[in-house]
């Protein structure tokens with residue numbers, strides 16, 4: 001199994017790699033589900049490399065990065081004169097991927113109008129270029145990825161149900177980093193080695209408290225966020241000791257409540273800051289609730305309401321690392337992503 005560059009040995013990651021191994025040699029469509037930065041693209045590449053299509057093209061299209069008006073031509077190509085500005089014929093990604101694998105990243109962003117055309121290629125392995133009449137046959141294995149809830153999108157009709165079923169042949173859920181904290185140490189070692197080499201630095205020591213801080217951070221940005229923090233740390237390091245920059249919890253700026261000019265936004269920002277300062281301990285005389293001057297249960301419901309990620313193991317691993325008796329742990333049901 002080609003997993004040389006996939007670091008980690010947690011049971012959940014091993015399960016993912018096992019699924020990769022099983023599905024790779026088949027031509028089945030794979031749907032990768034996971035938060036931002038969890039390694040969806042890495043896994044897509046691993047599936048291609050472990051398949052009979054290795055050596056053939058692996059073509060990537062990020063549906064969110066291409067303006068929706070241009071996406072159709074990007075996928076299917078166009079003939080000269082197909083639309084204003086189409087001065088020459090253009091080969092689309094499906095044709096480029098012929099014989100290989102097409103990785104459709106952020107598939108939830110495909111406009112509904114285009115979804116039916118995508119469905120047709122999946123069913124008939126055929127399409128026409130924009131402005132063209134000739135039907136083009138292709139042999140393409142599709143891997144799609146999304147961090148959106150497609151079931152929810154189907155319910156609100158922003159995603160076609162028939163396309164969803166076509167894509168959802170073999171779903172693989174890639175767990176967030178906070179659910180596989182066992183992998184953090186190995187990832188840190190790997191990334192420190194990698195960045196030190198690239199920046200021509202020597203890092204001999206990773207202090208214990210640095211490791212502990214890295215282990216208990218909630219990593220809402222997953223491996224990509226860890227990568228950025230390690231890169232900054234390697235830059236800051238002196239005398240061969242890894243020096244951690246202050247790691248703030250950078251929540252994805254999605255949904256309401258992030259604006260600091262609303263009352264809710266101010267509350268949320270204050271909660272995040274105090275949670276960081278108290279290392280996610282909520283109760284007890286020095287816990288976040290006491291610091292904020294609210295009851296523990298009030299803080300708990302605010303955390304829930306603001307959709308803050310509070311993995312129970314963030315607090316637990318912190319408490320485990322201390323010698324004193326742990327205060328009450330947060331309710332396990334709060335691990336909101």
Ligand SMILES: Nc1ncnc2c1ncn2[C@@H]1O[C@H](COP(=O)(O)OP(=O)(O)OP(=O)(O)O)[C@@H](O)[C@H]1O
Pocket residue numbers: 005006007008034035036037038039040041042043147223224227
């Ligand atoms: N298990 C892992 N071992 C080593 N590197 C990893 C691992 N998982 C992710 N990475 C690295 O983290 C970065 C983010 O991974 P990737 O781009 O595959 O995530 P993604 O899920 O596609 O993210 P996004 O949703 O933001 O596009 C990449 O540089 C990737 O190489």
Ligand SMILES: [Mg+2]
Pocket residue numbers: 040041105
């Ligand atoms: Mg990606």
